[in-house]
Amino acid sequence: MLITARGDTSITDSMAEFDLSVGENRILHFVTDSCGNKDSCIQRMSIVDEEEPIIVCFPTLNIALGTDSTRLVPRQFYRDISDNVTPDSLLDLRLGRNGIFSDELWLNCSDLDSGLMTVTLKAQDAAGNINYCDVDVELADVSPPVIVCPSDLSLGCATSLDSLPSPQVYDNCHANLSYQDDLSGLNNCGYGIVERTWTAIDGSGLTDACTQRIELLFTGQPSYSIPQDITIACGDDIRLGNTGEPIILNDCSELVYSYNDQVFTGGPDFVEIIRRSFEISDLCRPNFSEVLIQRISVEDNSTPSLNCNHFDFYYLDHDSCDIEVEISLGTADNCSTEFFFSHTADRGEIVDG
Numbered sequence: 314m315l316i317t318a319r320g321d322t323s324i325t326d327s328m329a330e331f332d333l334s335v336g337e338n339r340i341l342h343f344v345t346d347s348c349g350n351k352d353s354c355i356q357r358m359s360i361v362d363e364e365e366p367i368i369v370c371f372p373t374l375n376i377a378l379g380t381d382s383t384r385l386v387p388r389q390f391y392r393d394i395s396d397n398v399t400p401d402s403l404l405d406l407r408l409g410r411n412g413i414f415s416d417e418l419w420l421n422c423s424d425l426d427s428g429l430m431t432v433t434l435k436a437q438d439a440a441g442n443i444n445y446c447d448v449d450v451e452l453a454d455v456s457p458p459v460i461v462c463p464s465d466l467s468l469g470c471a472t473s474l475d476s477l478p479s480p481q482v483y484d485n486c487h488a489n490l491s492y493q494d495d496l497s498g499l500n501n502c503g504y505g506i507v508e509r510t511w512t513a514i515d516g517s518g519l520t521d522a523c524t525q526r527i528e529l530l531f532t533g534q535p536s537y538s539i540p541q542d543i544t545i546a547c548g549d550d551i552r553l554g555n556t557g558e559p560i561i562l563n564d565c566s567e568l569v570y571s572y573n574d575q576v577f578t579g580g581p582d583f584v585e586i587i588r589r590s591f592e593i594s595d596l597c598r599p600n601f602s603e604v605l606i607q608r609i610s611v612e613d614n615s616t617p618s619l620n621c622n623h624f625d626f627y628y629l630d631h632d633s634c635d636i637e638v639e640i641s642l643g644t645a646d647n648c649s650t651e652f653f654f655s656h657t658a659d660r661g662e663i664v665d666g
Contacts, residue, residue, distance in 0.1 A: 335360045335398055335440065362398045362440035369393040370434055370446035377455045381485050382421040390434045390448050399438035407435040422486035424452050425516060457519035458484035460511060465525060469532040470504040470565035480511045480523065488513040502597035503565045504529045531597070535566035539591045542608040547584050547615065556609055559591055567596040584613045 340356040369392045376383055387406035394401055407414035414435055424430065430450045437443045461481040474494065482488050490513050498506035507527040514520045540557025549555065551574075561568045575588040587609035595601040 333358060333360050335362050362438065362442065364397045365442040365444040366394060366396040366399070366404055366436040366438050368434060368436050368444050368446045370448050373449045373451065374432075376420065376450055376452050378420070378422070378425065378452055378485060380456075382419050383452070385418040385420065385432070385450075387416070387434055390432065391446070394436060396436075396438045396442075398440065403439060405437040407437075409433045409435060420450075420452050422454075422516075425454055425486065427452070454486060454515065454517040454519065456485045458482055458488035458513040458515050458521045460490075460513045460521045460523050462511060462523035462525045465527070467528045467530060470502075470529040471532070472529070474507065474509075474527065477509075477527075480513075480525075482513045484513070484515050486515055488515040499529065500597075502531070502567055504531050529565075531565050535568055535595060536562040537568055537570075537593055539605045540607050542610075544583075544610040544612055547611055547613045549611075551587060551609060556589070557607070559593065559605075561593075565597070569594055569596060582612065583610045585611045587611065 336359065338358045338360060340358055341353060342356060343351065343353045345351045370390055371392060374390065376385065385408060387408055390408070394404065394406075396404060407416055408418040409415070410418065410430065410432055414433075418432065420430075428451075430452065432448050432450045434446050434448060435443060436445075459482070461483075463478045463480055466477070479490060482490055490511065492509050492511045495508040495510070498508065505528075507529060509525045509527055510522055511525065512520060512522045537559055539559045543556060545551070545556070553572075559570050561570070570591050570593050572589055572591045575590070577586045577588065589607040589609055591605045591607065593603045593605065
């Protein structure tokens with residue numbers, strides 16, 4: 314005899330009532346007549362459980378991500394569960410994603426981008442009857458990053474701020490690090506206080522920030538140089554664009570310069586010599602000033618031009634054989650204003666006239 318179990322299964326006749334368990338049961342029947350004669354027989358009866366467990370699942374489940382991952386177990390997914398035969402504690406419960414089931418499910422940072430996930434709860438009783446229910450799971454990162462700022466620094470004002478040590482950042486997943494400098498504490502000379510705000514932001518938009526104080530101090534001397542001594546030709550442009558300008562590097566300084574020229578008459582080699590004095594001063598340090606000299610030598614390499622009358626007539630008086638002749642010469646030169654003349658004469662024919 315095959316009987317399907319529907320909860321507690323019992324057999325009742327006019328004389329007896331007793332419970333049967335799932336599986337094969339043996340029932341021994343006895344009979345006795347009024348004369349005391351007896352007989353017996355054995356009846357085999359199988360009880361089959363075909364009822365699946367009943368599960369009442371939560372429709373959605375909000376899960377906060379832990380330090381770096383979160384463990385989920387079946388008990389978190391249902392409100393109530395029962396079976397007609399198998400006790401609740403003996404039901405085989407599994408969690409599954411993508412058709413793979415296990416007695417636990419781990420979610421980590423990579424699941425944050427999955428959005429709403431469907432997790433299936435599987436319940437199986439001792440008879441192998443199975444029921445399923447689906448739960449929408451939303452994983453959220455609720456742990457902001459933690460940032461530990463580097464120590465405050467005191468540096469030379471010419472130090473690059475691009476390669477300073479970064480903060481320590483701790484996050485259960487990953488956080489991006491950035492910084493912004495407040496330069497309002499620096500003067501025009503480039504020293505003072507820089508406040509650097511470091512910010513860490515993770516993939517969920519959670520942030521942490523800290524501020525580092527960087528003091529920039531004046532160190533060393535400003536860097537500058539003047540043009541080298543040069544020689545130019547008479548008539549060349551003596552302005553700075555032609556003779557050279559000072560080279561100034563204004564790290565931690567605000568250098569300015571002025572100049573004046575003294576002109577001296579040259580010797581046999583130069584028409585004149587210009588003594589150019591550059592005065593370098595630092596607006597960041599009112600007591601700083603230095604004078605440097607550039608020597609500009611002007612040489613005259615041009616040939617003077619002499620213009621003569623090619624042929625002049627002079628007439629002797631009848632009373633004298635001597636005559637005084639005045640020679641007028643025109644000259645042209647780029648530089649010189651004084652000229653030295655010498656003359657030689659060739660005697661020609663005396664022309665009567």
